[in-house]
């Protein structure tokens with residue numbers, strides 16, 4: 196018998212392949228924790244998918260709605276979303292973008308084995324994906340969970356270019372602003388007491404991460420998104436005004452602190 200955490204109809208083979216169940220179909224402490232985290236995230240994204248699904252009811256394109264997951268890694272998220280939400284519905288597509296070709300290869304194999312035909316994977320950088328003709332011109336939901344460094348910013352650019360209705364981001368390590376602060380730290384300390392905010396190396400990193408996330412929020416707000424920033428890990432931008440919907444959502448559930456206050460490294 197399946198453990199009670201496994202939902203009716205859920206693919207046990209998938210959960211084993213993602214190491215969310217042990218090989219003999221059981222949950223150990225580690226897999227139970229991981230599964231809880233995955234469900235936690237699923238609950239944030241499911242309402243966005245519901246909205247996108249309803250909004251695309253009359254779309255001529257049978258693949259709508261389209262969700263693109265950047266920095267997909269082993270595509271945990273995409274597989275779980277497909278299995279729990281899209282598998283039993285006639286429409287909807289999940290596209291994983293991942294720069295490591297071997298991960299893309301194994302995700303393609305797993306999708307074929309599970310017979311998940313509306314999952315696609317591309318060995319692209321997020322930046323390459325922006326111009327990729329292989330990805331539909333209109334994308335409904337963009338996710339990027341722990342996509343390294345500026346990949347999160349590229350995911351935002353992608354989402355803006357594809358006019359995404361919803362964006363779910365859990366930022367990762369961020370180095371760019373920190374290196375700019377470091378480069379001019381001595382000068383800043385000599386000219387403004389505000390530089391005390393980033394005098395110490397740890398504070399340089401954290402403050403830079405905070406600034407990065409604030410800038411990301413401002414950029415998205417300027418493009419008409421309503422934001423929800425969560426304390427735990429993630430921050431979510433969704434429901435650009437004028438395109439209907441309007442519910443905000445949040446992601447989170449990690450150990451790394453707030454993406455806005457701390458920046459990165461949080462696990463979902």
Ligand SMILES: C[S@@+](CC[C@H](N)C(=O)[O-])C[C@H]1O[C@@H](n2cnc3c(N)ncnc32)[C@H](O)[C@@H]1O
Nearest residue numbers: 266267268293294295320321340341342343346
């Ligand atoms: C920390 S893992 C997160 C994987 C997955 N999203 C998760 O949360 O389990 C980050 C992944 O992003 C990929 N990645 C990093 N930078 C990228 C980029 N610029 N374009 C595409 N993938 C990238 C890495 O190869 C890695 O698989």
